[in-house]
Amino acid sequence: MRRLAALLALLLLAAPAAAQTSDVASDLPAAVAEEQITVSSDYRGSYVTVFGVNPDRRGRGDIVVVVRGPSESATVMRKRRVLGLWMNGDPVQFSEAPTFFAVLSNRPLRQIASPQSIWRYQLDPAASAQLDSAVPQGGDPSAYRAALVRLRRQQGLYQEYSGRAAPDQRGGLTLYQGGLFRAVVRLPANAPIAQYYADTYLFRDGRLISAQRIPISISRVGVERRIHDLATNYSFLYGILTVLLALAAGWVAAFLFRRT
Amino acid sequence: MIYLPIAEMPVNVLLVLLVSGGVGFMSGMVGVGGGFIMTPSLMFLGVPPPVAVATGASQIAATSFSGIMAQTRRKSVDWRMGMLLSIGGVLGSVSGVWLFERLLHFGQLDLIVSLLYLILLASVGFLMVREAYHVWRGRAVKGVSILRRPVKTMAHTLPLRMRFPRSGLYISVIPPLALGFGIGGLAAIMGIGGGFILIPAMIYLLRMPTNVVIGTSLFQVLIITSLIVVLQSTATQTVDLVLAALLMLGGVVGAQMGARLGAGLKSEHLRAVLGALLLIASAKFLWDLVIPPTEPYVLRGLW
Numbered sequence: 006m007r008r009l010a011a012l013l014a015l016l017l018l019a020a021p022a023a024a025q026t027s028d029v030a031s032d033l034p035a036a037v038a039e040e041q042i043t044v045s046s047d048y049r050g051s052y053v054t055v056f057g058v059n060p061d062r063r064g065r066g067d068i069v070v071v072v073r074g075p076s077e078s079a080t081v082m083r084k085r086r087v088l089g090l091w092m093n094g095d096p097v098q099f100s101e102a103p104t105f106f107a108v109l110s111n112r113p114l115r116q117i118a119s120p121q122s123i124w125r126y127q128l129d130p131a132a133s134a135q136l137d138s139a140v141p142q143g144g145d146p147s148a149y150r151a152a153l154v155r156l157r158r159q160q161g162l163y164q165e166y167s168g169r170a171a172p173d174q175r176g177g178l179t180l181y182q183g184g185l186f187r188a189v190v191r192l193p194a195n196a197p198i199a200q201y202y203a204d205t206y207l208f209r210d211g212r213l214i215s216a217q218r219i220p221i222s223i224s225r226v227g228v229e230r231r232i233h234d235l236a237t238n239y240s241f242l243y244g245i246l247t248v249l250l251a252l253a254a255g256w257v258a259a260f261l262f263r264r265t
Numbered sequence: 266m267i268y269l270p271i272a273e274m275p276v277n278v279l280l281v282l283l284v285s286g287g288v289g290f291m292s293g294m295v296g297v298g299g300g301f302i303m304t305p306s307l308m309f310l311g312v313p314p315p316v317a318v319a320t321g322a323s324q325i326a327a328t329s330f331s332g333i334m335a336q337t338r339r340k341s342v343d344w345r346m347g348m349l350l351s352i353g354g355v356l357g358s359v360s361g362v363w364l365f366e367r368l369l370h371f372g373q374l375d376l377i378v379s380l381l382y383l384i385l386l387a388s389v390g391f392l393m394v395r396e397a398y399h400v401w402r403g404r405a406v407k408g409v410s411i412l413r414r415p416v417k418t419m420a421h422t423l424p425l426r427m428r429f430p431r432s433g434l435y436i437s438v439i440p441p442l443a444l445g446f447g448i449g450g451l452a453a454i455m456g457i458g459g460g461f462i463l464i465p466a467m468i469y470l471l472r473m474p475t476n477v478v479i480g481t482s483l484f485q486v487l488i489i490t491s492l493i494v495v496l497q498s499t500a501t502q503t504v505d506l507v508l509a510a511l512l513m514l515g516g517v518v519g520a521q522m523g524a525r526l527g528a529g530l531k532s533e534h535l536r537a538v539l540g541a542l543l544l545i546a547s548a549k550f551l552w553d554l555v556i557p558p559t560e561p562y563v564l565r566g567l568w
Binding site for chain 2: 044045046047048050079080082084086091092093096148149152153155156157194195197198225228229232233236237240241244245246247250251252254255256257258259260262
């Protein structure tokens with residue numbers, strides 16, 4: 006019964022992103038160290054640590070951990086020269102593109118999973134981006150997809166690591182004795198504040214054996230939360246408040262200026 | 266470091282205070298608003314352009330309000346003219362915010378903003394350097410002759426004329442409305458107050474006496490920037506209260522120190538230096554628009 010409930014929960018949670026994992030087992034014990042990440046005025050990014058145990062007694066198989074942010078539409082444009090000036094043109098829209106995507110594995114992903122599995126289980130950011138609008142004439146859809154990944158990678162929003170973390174890297178996956186594994190990835194401060202998921206996959210001989218999904222919630226607290234709520238829910242009041250603050254600052258300045 | 270709730274990024278408090286203080290210092294010394302330096306500086310610090318433009322407006326509102334307090338004591342605000350300019354400005358900034366949102370939608374906002382800054386910084390920088398050069402050479406600037414106001418401009422011949430006792434004018438209401446409209450639109454798109462365009466336009470086009478020009482333009486700038494803050498927070502939700510507070514603090518303190526220090530220095534030297542800085546900044550904008558980009562693709566997602 007508990008097993009069924011867990012499976013049902015997994016099905017519901019897994020809905021869009023990792024849709025096709027429902028046909029595999031979910032007996033991969035895994036957890037995250039930070040289920041709640043709070044954003045206050047001193048927030049400068051965070052680390053996400055995923056650990057778990059390979060259920061195979063002899064430790065066979067490969068571990069892949071994917072930390073995903075929510076998917077949103079994104080537009081990629083190519084610069085064109087018009088009258089000697091470079092302007093944005095030829096827009097291509099992606100209906101779904103992950104706002105954060107980190108994939109960690111114990112050895113290079115291409116050696117673990119076939120290109121078909123990578124595509125099917127959306128194990129790399131390019132596979133997770135859904136092209137929406139037609140690509141303009143002469144444009145190459147894969148070039149746009151690659152540009153999206155390249156630009157987000159530069160912003161630190163897409164990250165890929167294989168093996169244990171090197172000292173100069175911001176993430177990595179380490180295998181320990183007894184099938185224990187630990188994956189660490191740096192969540193930069195510019196990553197959106199939203200609901201994240203850490204998905205753990207066990208591959209053996211290129212086939213997906215087991216998968217597990219754990220939610221990670223990132224939320225604002227304290228003043229950050231109050232300001233953001235005010236700005237989104239009572240935006241008119243928020244605008245008035247900002248103007249009043251400006252007037253007060255100006256009045257104080259004028260007052261001090263006259264005195265001295 | 267402090268995390269900005271709307272821009273969703275951490276910034277170095279000291280750095281923001283230093284930049285806003287520096288801009289305030291310069292504007293206090295030379296006597297220009299400084300919005301047209303503040304907004305590009307914020308973008309340079311990595312603040313997303315929509316947030317920089319919308320939040321910069323609140324800082325301009327603060328400095329212009331403190332300016333008005335000083336000007337009203339000297340009775341140098343033409344309220345009737347100010348109201349008329351503001352009516353035009355309100356319509357202009359509403360259209361400006363609409364255009365801003367459209368340009369953002371079509372992905373051309375950065376191009377238009379860069380182009381407008383290029384034109385504006387280059388022309389203002391050129392005028393400042395030229396003026397300083399003329400003063401240095403001991404020649405009077407031509408603009409002085411407008412103080413005798415026998416010349417009739419378009420403002421005097423168009424219909425719908427109205428009396429402005431404080432300025433001693435009897436002119437058509439159309440030029441002030443149109444002028445206010447244009448400034449309001451530019452202010453909404455570029456995150457500037459527009460005083461440095463408005464003041465010469467009031468002197469040369471409307472033939473207003475110079476003693477009421479500054480106070481009246483400050484009044485219009487205050488109305489427009491306050492409106493833009495409210496409009497942007499409801500339409501695009503890009504006003505960052507924490508960033509705004511930092512900018513106001515730095516800008517206000519900087520402007521006071523600048524004004525006090527500037528009194529002891531020769532203004533033509535300051536103008537020459539600022540003018541040269543503006544020319545360099547405009548060259549940078551031109552360079553970025555003309556040279557082939559290293560990354561041919563641009564991404565528009567979160568902003």
